[in-house]
Amino acid sequence: MSRGFTVAVASGKGGTGKTTIAVNLAHIAAGLGRKVQYLDCDVEEPNGHIFLKPQITGRRAVTVDVPQVDTDKCTGCGECGRICQYSAIVHITGNNVLTFEQLCHSCGGCIRICPVGAIKPRLLAIGEIELGTAGNVGFVQGRLRIGNVRTPSLIKKVKSHIRKGCLAIVDVPPGTSCPVVEAVKGADFVLLVTEPTPFGLNDLKLAVALVRQMGLPFAVAINRYGLGNDEVEKYCKSENIEIILKLPDDRRIAEAYSTGQMVVDALCEYKEQFLGLAHVMAGR
Amino acid sequence: MKIAVTSQGGSLDSQVDPRFGRAAYFVIVDTSTMEFEAIENQNIAASGGAGIGSAKTVIDAGVQAVLTGNCGPNAHKTLTAAGIRLFTCLSGTVAEAIETYKSGKAVEASGPNVKSHSGMDA
Numbered sequence: 001m002s003r004g005f006t007v008a009v010a011s012g013k014g015g016t017g018k019t020t021i022a023v024n025l026a027h028i029a030a031g032l033g034r035k036v037q038y039l040d041c042d043v044e045e046p047n048g049h050i051f052l053k054p055q056i057t058g059r060r061a062v063t064v065d066v067p068q069v070d071t072d073k074c075t076g077c078g079e080c081g082r083i084c085q086y087s088a089i090v091h092i093t094g095n096n097v098l099t100f101e102q103l104c105h106s107c108g109g110c111i112r113i114c115p116v117g118a119i120k121p122r123l124l125a126i127g128e129i130e131l132g133t134a135g136n137v138g139f140v141q142g143r144l145r146i147g148n149v150r151t152p153s154l155i156k157k158v159k160s161h162i163r164k165g166c167l168a169i170v171d172v173p174p175g176t177s178c179p180v181v182e183a184v185k186g187a188d189f190v191l192l193v194t195e196p197t198p199f200g201l202n203d204l205k206l207a208v209a210l211v212r213q214m215g216l217p218f219a220v221a222i223n224r225y226g227l228g229n230d231e232v233e234k235y236c237k238s239e240n241i242e243i244i245l246k247l248p249d250d251r252r253i254a255e256a257y258s259t260g261q262m263v264v265d266a267l268c269e270y271k272e273q274f275l276g277l278a279h280v281m282a283g284r
Numbered sequence: 285m286k287i288a289v290t291s292q293g294g295s296l297d298s299q300v301d302p303r304f305g306r307a308a309y310f311v312i313v314d315t316s317t318m319e320f321e322a323i324e325n326q327n328i329a330a331s332g333g334a335g336i337g338s339a340k341t342v343i344d345a346g347v348q349a350v351l352t353g354n355c356g357p358n359a360h361k362t363l364t365a366a367g368i369r370l371f372t373c374l375s376g377t378v379a380e381a382i383e384t385y386k387s388g389k390a391v392e393a394s395g396p397n398v399k400s401h402s403g404m405d406a
Contacts (some may be wrong), residue, residue, distance in 0.1 A: 081340065087333025087358075090340050092366045100358055103333050 006168040007281055008187035010211075012203025014174035016193045017223035017247065018042075020257060021277075022171040023051040024264050028271065029278040030136035035166045038134070041155045041183040042173040043127060043142035050260045052134035054141075060129045062142070062157045064150055065121035066101040067110050073118035080110035080119060089119075102149050126150040129158055138166065152182035159183070167281060176206045184211065189281065190218040191244065197228035201235060208241065221245035221277075245277050285315050287385065288342040289378045290352040294322035296379040302353030303403035305335030311378050312345050315386060320378075334403065335359030343368065351381045351390065354403070360396040372397045 009022040019042070026038040040046040067080070067089055078091035088103035089110050101124050111119045127144040142158035144151060151173070159182075162168045172183040184190050190211050194204040204220065211218045219242040222232060227249040236243050247253070247263075247270070256266035264271045290307035291298045296318070301307035306328050313320040323345065327337035335355070339362035342350055349369040363370050371390040374381040384390050 087330070087336035087340070090336050090362060092343060092362070096365060098336075098362055098365050100333070100336060103336075103358075 004162070004165050004168065005189070005281065006162060006170060006187045008170040008172050008184040008190045008216075009193060010172035010180060010184055010190055010207060011174055011193040012176055012205070012207035013194065013200055016174075016195050016200060017221075018174070018193045019048050019051070019171055020253075020263060021191065021193055021221055021223070021245070021247070022169050023048050024262055024270075024274050025277055025281070026052070026137045026169045027135070027262055028264055028274040029167050029169075029281065032275075032278055032282070034278075034282065035138075035163070036136065037138035037140060037161075037163060037166045037168045038171065039158055039162065039168060040141040040171045041158050041179075042171050043144045043151060043154045043158065043179075044173060046141045046143055046171075048171050049139070049141060051262055052137060052139055053260075054130075054132040054134035054137075054139035056130045056132040056139075058131040060131070060157075061125055062127050062129055062154050063123040063125050064104075064106045064153050065108065066104045066106065066124045067099055067119045068122035069097045069099065070118045070120065071095045071097070073116050075116055075118075077115065079113045079115065083109040083113045102147075106150075106153065124150075127154045129154075129161070131161065138163065151179040155179055155182045159186070176203075176210045180207075180210065181214070184214065184216060187216055190216050191221055192218055193221045193223055194232055195224045195227065196222055196230065196232045198231070200228070201232050204232060205235070208239070219244040221247070223247045224249040244280060245273060247273065285349070286312055286345070286347045287315060287349040287351060287382070288312050288345060288347040289374075289381050290350075291322070291378050294324075296320060296382075297377050299377060300351070300353060300374050300381050302375070304350070304352040304355040304359050305338045306330075306403035307338065307352065310338070310342055310345065312342075312347060313378070313382055315382065318382075332401075333358070335400075336362050339363045339366070339368075349385070351385055354398040355393060355396055356398050356400050356402055357396040358400060360393070 030036040040048040074095035081091040194200040225246040290301040291309040327334040372393040
């Protein structure tokens with residue numbers, strides 16, 4: 001199969017098991033002979049490496065452009081501040097212009113609108129990307145610098161490493177905000193991981209609303225199945241949403257996780273389920 | 285001298301709004317005549333940068349001091365850059381806050397007294 005396929009493993013609620021499912025799926029699919037990449041887009045706290053144990057062979061710094069004002073050229077017209085929708089640049093008085101680089105979205109509007117060319121782009125380092133291999137799995141991970149908030153910009157860079165012809169498994173950050181939108185954007189399929197609890201259901205509904213609005217095909221995976229209640233299943237049935245995987249509430253899975261082991265390696269009986277999932281992904 | 289008081293309403297009898305960036309109004313008062321003008325805050329529902337936008341509003345109104353409850357780091361930085369004096373921890377009505385200020389009992393802030401986004405849920 002030469003056509004590439006990108007699966008985003010997402011969830012509304014945090015801690016539902018995105019990484020567990022993403023890394024095990026990557027490992028099993030690679031074992032089937034597919035070209036597989038795992039991309040950790042949970043850049044605020046990437047943890048897929050704990051399970052895949054990759055050999056890192058390359059690092060790239062990721063930067064964004066932020067404005068730098070030449071006060072000698074500035075005439076104090078204030079156009080820069082008026083065009084900025086994020087208050088990242090603000091004209092005080094005279095040629096006194098303040099910039100707040102963490103609020104900047106790098107649109108370049110202030111640079112273009114300045115009538116005297118007093119604003120130039122300056123590089124701001126926001127994080128780094130690590131590249132490597134974990135067995136047969138291509139490994140890419142983004143790590144945001146502490147104190148930085150330009151999460152979507154870094155996620156976009158991580159995804160630029162998706163190779164043609166690969167099954168690319170994108171580990172998405174939790175929630176339904178901008179970083180999630182950036183991480184699932186362009187995916188061929190979204191796997192929404194949830195747990196059968198009221199919190200799991202509430203946040204699943206938010207995630208479903210997001211992927212539907214983005215027009216992305218999706219299905220649900222229920223982790224810790226057997227816990228809580230059957231409201232998630234009822235919801236999926238009433239909304240006509242496919243439940244593609246049910247991973248049981250098994251203490252041994254948690255034990256394997258806590259020691260950084262792959263579920264499919266530690267507990268052979270779950271290999272079948274991930275093989276099934278990998279085949280379904282290959283067929284889409 | 286013109287000062288800005290963050291306010292929940294548009295008059296001198298309104299309560300001081302404890303938030304700077306997301307205050308409902310800025311009541312701009314001339315302390316010698318007590319003439320005032322209320323500016324509705326356009327930054328109240330901003331997703332971010334509310335403090336900076338609010339600071340810009342009072343800078344453009346030409347005030348020399350701000351009386352409020354709480355002020356975060358970005359607003360503080362912007363007000364300071366404009367040379368505007370900041371007095372925090374004020375409460376009661378706008379008129380009462382001005383009295384406190386005039387009597388010299390208002391305490392000038394040495395820095396921001398809350399973190400970023402503190403006014404988001406208030």
